[in-house]
Amino acid sequence: xxxxxxxxxxxxxxxxxxxxxxxxxxxxxxxxxxxxxxxxxxxxxxxxxxxxxxxxxxxxxxxxxxxxxxxxxxxxxxxxxxxxxxxxxxxxxxxxxxxxxxxxxxxxxxxxxxxxxxxxxxxxxxxxxxxxxxxxxxxxxxxxxxxxxxxxxxxxxxxxxxxxxxxxxxxxxxxxxxxxxxxxxxxxxxxxxxxxxxxxxxxxxxxxxxxxxxxxxxxxxxxxxxxxxxxxxxxxxxxxxxxxxxxxxxxxxxxxxxxxxxxxxxxxxxxxxxxxxxxxxxxxxxxxxxxxxxxxxxxxxxxxxxxxxxxxxxxxxxxxxxxxxxxxxxxxxxxxxxxxxxxxxxxxxxxxxxxxxxxxxxxxxxxxxxxxxxxxxxxxxxxxxxxxxxxxxxxxxxxxxxxxxxxxxxxxxxxxxxxxxxxxxxxxxxxxxxxxxxxxxxxxx
Numbered sequence: 001x002x003x004x005x006x007x008x009x010x011x012x013x014x015x016x017x018x019x020x021x022x023x024x025x026x027x028x029x030x031x032x033x034x035x036x037x038x039x040x041x042x043x044x045x046x047x048x049x050x051x052x053x054x055x056x057x058x059x060x061x062x063x064x065x066x067x068x069x070x071x072x073x074x075x076x077x078x079x080x081x082x083x084x085x086x087x088x089x090x091x092x093x094x095x096x097x098x099x100x101x102x103x104x105x106x107x108x109x110x111x112x113x114x115x116x117x118x119x120x121x122x123x124x125x126x127x128x129x130x131x132x133x134x135x136x137x138x139x140x141x142x143x144x145x146x147x148x149x150x151x152x153x154x155x156x157x158x159x160x161x162x163x164x165x166x167x168x169x170x171x172x173x174x175x176x177x178x179x180x181x182x183x184x185x186x187x188x189x190x191x192x193x194x195x196x197x198x199x200x201x202x203x204x205x206x207x208x209x210x211x212x213x214x215x216x217x218x219x220x221x222x223x224x225x226x227x228x229x230x231x232x233x234x235x236x237x238x239x240x241x242x243x244x245x246x247x248x249x250x251x252x253x254x255x256x257x258x259x260x261x262x263x264x265x266x267x268x269x270x271x272x273x274x275x276x277x278x279x280x281x282x283x284x285x286x287x288x289x290x291x292x293x294x295x296x297x298x299x300x301x302x303x304x305x306x307x308x309x310x311x312x313x314x315x316x317x318x319x320x321x322x323x324x325x326x327x328x329x330x331x332x333x334x335x336x337x338x339x340x341x342x343x344x345x346x347x348x349x350x351x352x353x354x355x356x357x358x359x360x361x362x363x364x365x366x367x368x369x370x371x372x373x374x375x376x377x378x379x380x381x382x383x384x385x386x387x388x389x390x391x392x393x394x395x396x397x398x399x400x401x402x403x404x405x406x407x408x409x410x411x412x413x414x415x416x417x418x419x420x421x422x423x424x425x426x427x428x429x430x431x432x433x434x435x436x437x438x439x440x441x442x443x444x445x
């Protein structure tokens with residue numbers, strides 16, 4: 001078999017300049033198993049990215065693979081548009097069983113095209129259609145996808161600056177981010193300010209913002225830097241939107257399906273949204289996205305939304321396996337316990353070095369924010385974010401065969417998105433590599 005450089009050079013020659021991961025991880029993959037990848041040269045890597053959180057049960061899970069093999073062997077149709085099949089019926093039944101009580105008895109499901117961005121566009125279409133309104137509210141730091149409509153709702157400016165005429169009438173509000181409070185307050189005061197600003201603006205007849213068709217937010221911002229929304233924030237946003245008759249959408253594309261230690265991350269707040277967006281892990285390694293919404297908003301006519309690949313039977317077979325496994329209370333408890341273990345060890349590391357400013361997250365969705373300790377502190381005492389340290393740590397981790405991705409403001413946050421069934425031995429392996437690299441970088445090695 002040819003070496004990594006052979007495949008990398010060929011990829012560079014024929015793929016677009018938009019490719020991203022190969023720039024950070026210059027290898028060619030050959031095999032994958034559990035939490036590990038193997039390149040074409042036989043080198044083994046510990047994968048703490050796992051398809052950006054898609055692989056809830058890791059690579060090539062035997063139960064998932066067997067479900068897909070059984071489906072193929074049965075001569076069942078693999079492409080069905082939105083026609084019903086026994087495979088689809090079981091998938092829907094399993095999904096509804098795992099829904100929070102607020103939606104469980106009133107749920108409608110729209111199967112979308114494969115990517116999460118398609119679910120975002122679908123839900124905005126739905127609520128604009130039903131409400132007759134045009135405005136949508138999103139939050140700073142949000143990531144909702146790269147489609148033309150979804151990108152308009154995304155906070156990051158890099159992908160937006162050169163794209164003209166994105167979806168109009170989108171307004172951004174501050175998202176609570178205690179370590180870098182947008183109000184310069186931090187803590188409870190910053191949280192209260194975010195809530196008050198949201199409520200007063202929407203109730204102000206001089207705000208300049210017409211009544212929204214929807215409010216969309218991530219219960220845990222992923223690409224924005226792994227920032228969990230405080231429970232109080234989710235509760236208050238739900239109270240305000242319900243009072244004003246504004247549909248509330250929770251984008252659970254990355255933080256859902258067990259990632260947070262709950263089946264859906266918003267369950268920590270015990271609130272019920274009007275719609276939940278799901279993709280990534282729901283397809284059990286295969287492409288799938290869908291919108292789960294309250295039936296009172298089911299105002300579409302036949303054909304109002306469609307997608308050629310919305311009937312991906314392999315994804316439904318695989319996703320059913322994932323939901324049955326992840327939905328078990330004992331499994332979710334293990335995710336929470338492993339997350340707490342990882343957080344405790346990472347906080348110990350934070351106390352020993354100068355270049356980590358904040359550790360945060362829920363379950364196995366954790367962010368490690370790197371800072372420049374030689375910079376000037378802001379008004380709440382936080383050092384400036386450092387993309388240099390995070391990039392250096394990422395590169396050195398890759399050289400030691402650990403895969404981790406960055407995110408957050410200025411790309412300063414290293415993120416944990418490992419398989420949810422990761423072992424403690426694998427967690428310790430990650431901690432050993434990551435700790436040694438961070439200490440080296442902290443010491444200027």
